[in-house]
Amino acid sequence: EPEVTQTPSHQVTQMGQEVILRCVPISNHLYFYWYRQILGQKVEFLVSFYNNEISEKSEIFDDQFSVERPDGSNFTLKIRSTKLEDSAMYFCASSSLPGQSYNEQFFGPGTRLTVL
């Protein structure tokens, strides 16, 4: 069964460092998303990506964040200068069709980011 994969499973970094989180969405999917979950809190939307551009982004997704689909299979989230409050579980998701009836988003296992 196709699945979304994410690497690494756990990333530890120093405050101020850049991190890149990687995702491989399901191959025939067209929409890609990043969400995060700070420990004890809700899963929160960060950004959606379609047709090689950002469709929508939340207030969390400020200038420190960027996304890219560099090679047609990988989907990356970059945080340029990490802050302590960026520590969270980051989930990548993908979905196949843009219509509302088909908005089942499939999630990867997540990357736990720890900023020290």
Add this chain to the structure above:
Amino acid sequence: DQQVKQNSPSLSVQEGRISILNCDYTNSMFDYFLWYKKYPAEGPTFLISISSIKDKNEDGRFTVFLNKSAKHLSLHIVPSQPGDSAVYFCAASANSGAGSYQLTFGKGTKLSVIP
């Protein structure tokens, strides 16, 4: 800003009985609702969804009910099995017109099915 609320943080049910997980929402623009199940150290796994044009959707042991006037939905699991023990998230989306269908999640309900 809790647009999607799951007011019960936890629920314990005997194996074989019905589990009912509840979810309320405030945003009347939501028109598609989903339930996800999550085990520790894993990503959310899609379970079942319902469009706002329906009031019920069934898939095996899982049934989702939607009451639009009350802005309430529920997930019924019957019969409950120990393997159903997990955190269940309610999520909703609205057609923002931007071509994105971001999900807004509730805080989750931890279901424990007791053998």
